[in-house]
Amino acid sequence: MSNFAILVDGLRVVRGGNEVVRGLTFSVPPGFVTGLIGPSGCGKTTLLRSIVGVQIIAAGSVSVTGSVGYSTQNPAVYADLTVRENLRYFAAVLEAPSSDVDRVLSDVDLVPQGDQLVGSLSGGQLARASLAVALLGSPQVLVLDEPTVELDPVLRRDLWQMFHSLAEEGRTVLVSSHVMDEAARCDRLLFMREGLLLADDTPAALRARTGSDDLEQAFLRLAVA
Amino acid sequence: MKTLATAQRILTQLRHDRRTVALMVLMPTFLLVLLRFVFNSEPMFSRAAPALLGIFPFTIMFIVTSITTLRERQTTTLERLMTMPIARLDLLLGYAIAFGLVAILQVVVAASVSWLWLGLEIKGGLGLLTLIAVLDALLGMAMGLFASAFARTEFQAVQFMPAFVMPQVLLCGLFVPRDQMATVLNWISDVLPLSYAVDALTHVTRSSDVDGTLLRNLFIVLACAVVALVLGAVTLRRKTP
Numbered sequence: 001m002s003n004f005a006i007l008v009d010g011l012r013v014v015r016g017g018n019e020v021v022r023g024l025t026f027s028v029p030p031g032f033v034t035g036l037i038g039p040s041g042c043g044k045t046t047l048l049r050s051i052v053g054v055q056i057i058a059a060g061s062v063s064v065t066g067s068v069g070y071s072t073q074n075p076a077v078y079a080d081l082t083v084r085e086n087l088r089y090f091a092a093v094l095e096a097p098s099s100d101v102d103r104v105l106s107d108v109d110l111v112p113q114g115d116q117l118v119g120s121l122s123g124g125q126l127a128r129a130s131l132a133v134a135l136l137g138s139p140q141v142l143v144l145d146e147p148t149v150e151l152d153p154v155l156r157r158d159l160w161q162m163f164h165s166l167a168e169e170g171r172t173v174l175v176s177s178h179v180m181d182e183a184a185r186c187d188r189l190l191f192m193r194e195g196l197l198l199a200d201d202t203p204a205a206l207r208a209r210t211g212s213d214d215l216e217q218a219f220l221r222l223a224v225a
Numbered sequence: 226m227k228t229l230a231t232a233q234r235i236l237t238q239l240r241h242d243r244r245t246v247a248l249m250v251l252m253p254t255f256l257l258v259l260l261r262f263v264f265n266s267e268p269m270f271s272r273a274a275p276a277l278l279g280i281f282p283f284t285i286m287f288i289v290t291s292i293t294t295l296r297e298r299q300t301t302t303l304e305r306l307m308t309m310p311i312a313r314l315d316l317l318l319g320y321a322i323a324f325g326l327v328a329i330l331q332v333v334v335a336a337s338v339s340w341l342w343l344g345l346e347i348k349g350g351l352g353l354l355t356l357i358a359v360l361d362a363l364l365g366m367a368m369g370l371f372a373s374a375f376a377r378t379e380f381q382a383v384q385f386m387p388a389f390v391m392p393q394v395l396l397c398g399l400f401v402p403r404d405q406m407a408t409v410l411n412w413i414s415d416v417l418p419l420s421y422a423v424d425a426l427t428h429v430t431r432s433s434d435v436d437g438t439l440l441r442n443l444f445i446v447l448a449c450a451v452v453a454l455v456l457g458a459v460t461l462r463r464k465t466p
């Protein structure tokens with residue numbers, strides 16, 4: 001078994017003529033929930049797209065150990081299919097067992113909406129339908145781009161619990177967020193700003209290093225340093 | 226397997242959108258009926274109908290495919306699929322099978338009504354006519370897929386219809402026989418694939434011979450569809466900027 005799930009080395013990405021990822025090197029250990037935290041526009045989506053292999057990169061390399069489940073920031077499901085029909089299609093593409101459809105539906109708490117057209121779901125339900133696709137086939141590595149925005153506190157707590165139980169099974173969860181209060185729920189943090197990494201550590205170590213109880217404070221101190 | 230899953234997914238999407246299906250299947254027939262009564266003459270109708278039996282499926286498949294693929298690119302379902310173990314060919318063939326089935330339905334209805342009610346003679350038989358028109362529909366599909374790569378918005382995608390389709394319609398021999406066109410226009414019409422589809426359709430209505438010219442024309446349409454499909458595949462990139 002390797003000691004990393006994701007390895008990023010010297011990654012640079014240019015989008016629209018600007019270098020939006022400016023030389024990143026880090027690894028993500030398996031079996032943890034790692035948070036990719038940073039302000040809007042700092043390059044989180046670009047980094048995640050590079051990790052799952054759909055981003056053209058200018059330099060560097062990315063390697064991922066094991067199968068990947070990816071959930072895009074904008075819901076990537078067909079609006080003119082029901083939730084179940086979407087899941088059945090993606091399960092077929094992934095060659096996942098058909099029993100997965102019911103499992104992921106209950107994982108994201110969408111069983112009552114299973115036969116509803118995706119186009120008629122509420123914003124939070126839509127986000128969960130899209131997240132459910134990433135859980136199909138029980139991938140080793142989950143790359144989730146802002147999966148918990150628009151969700152109410154109860155659902156958000158449930159999903160974070162699910163991320164942690166997945167990590168306990170030995171799977172790797174990489175979650176992006178621009179909301180600082182989600183940082184405290186992660187086992188490890190990648191702080192990102194303007195295409196660069198500010199920190200790659202555990203929340204406790206970051207609090208200690210910056211001498212602040214609050215992770216938002218910690219981020220700000222690192223940003224001005 | 227994944228090809229069939231994709232085809233089934235697209236057909237399910239269509240099933241949820243009955244109005245689109247009804248329009249796709251019945252619109253060509255409706256237009257042919259209208260044309261028959263506009264001409265108010267069976268011979269004139271019989272001259273124009275074969276070309277139209279090719280043009281309608283070609284055009285409709287072009288529009289439907291370019292919008293569907295554009296939507297797939299925009300809603301990032303394509304991005305998600307590109308992270309999954311699916312070949313681009315699975316997607317393309319899935320599209321081809323699903324839309325091909327719709328095209329068969331469309332052509333069979335339009336040709337049957339033209340034959341049974343509107344007085345169109347089909348000497349070469351309904352089966353052969355349907356085959357040619359379906360090839361033609363696949364050509365429209367492949368070109369629509371290719372065109373969608375150049376459209377940023379659905380507005381632009383709809384505008385590509387006149388750009389890609391109308392010149393072919395004007396030059397395919399429907400309005401003026403191709404050999405009576407100015408030399409340059411005749412040359413242009415010689416390199417546009419719809420011209421060969423229309424020639425083949427016209428031939429099948431007038432004669433039951435399956436001759437070399439017919440086979441050559443069919444081959445050209447098929448080859449163009451394959452080329453457009455390959456070009457379309459090139460535009461379905463796994464990695465994007």
Ligand SMILES: Nc1ncnc2c1ncn2[C@@H]1O[C@H](COP(=O)(O)OP(=O)(O)OP(=O)(O)O)[C@@H](O)[C@H]1O
Nearest residue numbers: 015016020039040041042043044045046047178466
């Ligand atoms: N297709 C594109 N073409 C040109 N520039 C782009 C493109 N996509 C993103 N960018 C730019 O790249 C930068 C990083 O974008 P990215 O989407 O990675 O940010 P983000 O951290 O995910 O932001 P958010 O939290 O708002 O989702 C931004 O400045 C954005 O404007």
Ligand SMILES: [Mg+2]
Nearest residue numbers: 044045046073
């Ligand atoms: Mg983003």
